[in-house]
Amino acid sequence: ANLHTLIGCTSTSTPLSSYLKGETDSFTETVSKTTVPNLDIISGAKDPLDVANMHSSKIELIGKGIKQVDHDYILIDIGPGSAYTQLDLLLLADEAIILTTAEPTSVETTYRLMKSLFLRKMRRIMKNQQSGVLETKLNKIFKPGFGTPIKKFGDIFHSLAQIDTEQEQYLRAAMEHAGISLLMNNTGCREDEQLGPLVQRGCRDYFDLEIGFLGSIPNDRAVNNSVRERSPLAIDNSGIGAVKSLNSSLQRLTLNARRNVMSL
Numbered sequence: 001a002n003l004h005t006l007i008g009c010t011s012t013s014t015p016l017s018s019y020l021k022g023e024t025d026s027f028t029e030t031v032s033k034t035t036v037p038n039l040d041i042i043s044g045a046k047d048p049l050d051v052a053n054m055h056s057s058k059i060e061l062i063g064k065g066i067k068q069v070d071h072d073y074i075l076i077d078i079g080p081g082s083a084y085t086q087l088d089l090l091l092l093a094d095e096a097i098i099l100t101t102a103e104p105t106s107v108e109t110t111y112r113l114m115k116s117l118f119l120r121k122m123r124r125i126m127k128n129q130q131s132g133v134l135e136t137k138l139n140k141i142f143k144p145g146f147g148t149p150i151k152k153f154g155d156i157f158h159s160l161a162q163i164d165t166e167q168e169q170y171l172r173a174a175m176e177h178a179g180i181s182l183l184m185n186n187t188g189c190r191e192d193e194q195l196g197p198l199v200q201r202g203c204r205d206y207f208d209l210e211i212g213f214l215g216s217i218p219n220d221r222a223v224n225n226s227v228r229e230r231s232p233l234a235i236d237n238s239g240i241g242a243v244k245s246l247n248s249s250l251q252r253l254t255l256n257a258r259r260n261v262m263s264l
Helices: 016-020 056-065 084-092 103-126 133-141 156-161 165-178 190-207 219-230 241-263
Strands: 031-033 040-042 096-100 182-186 212-218
Touching: 016 056, 016 103, 056 084, 084 103, 103 133, 103 165, 103 182, 103 190, 133 156, 133 165, 156 165, 156 190, 182 190, 182 241, 190 212, 212 241
Parallel strands: 096 182, 182 212
Antiparallel strands: 031 040
8 A cells, every 4th residue: 555655656546446346447547657667556555444355356356457457577565464365366476475584473474374375275276176086185185094194284295195196296286386485584694694595495394395585685774765765775776785685586586487487
């Protein structure tokens, strides 16, 4: 709801909620120009307070609306939390960027979010399989008394492989196209920067899936100043460490996106 403030723009006359409520059939009407070249925005500044509590049909509507606009990249800024609304919006994306910090509470929340996200995606894969074989097999391994107890997410793959290697390969292939990457924000020391790869490794061990790591953004007072001045950080601060790290992270992100598209 306040993205327009961060880039120094006035709020738009047609917010996202107008499209979601059917006041306009055109998603493109919600798109407004900004003062930054080649950057447009869909603002939620005038949205009602309950707009975050969207039904699944509204999320599908957003997915259809995104296909109406002619932009190379579309970024969806999603608030924190692991409610179905946030998870389903994340699953709309070709690439999901999980922003976290080096604080223990933030890292714990990150693991919890990814666990919820992977389970949500697994259920979607299971429900979308027309034969229903995967659902039958997964229900079997979760029943009490099945051979190997499910203690961590990766155990689902190992248990499934014991009874049906074909379905395990099918599920793993579908899950590995999730396109999830970590971005460590507001780092202040070398230990903070080293935490990102450690979290990545921990995810690999627990989920038995590969998670991308985009890099670390160092703490810089210029970030706070740019918010107060309502000017995008990279516009007037191209030489600072935070912006250089952002550029490096962006290069990794676009490379990951191209690889995922080529592998589909």
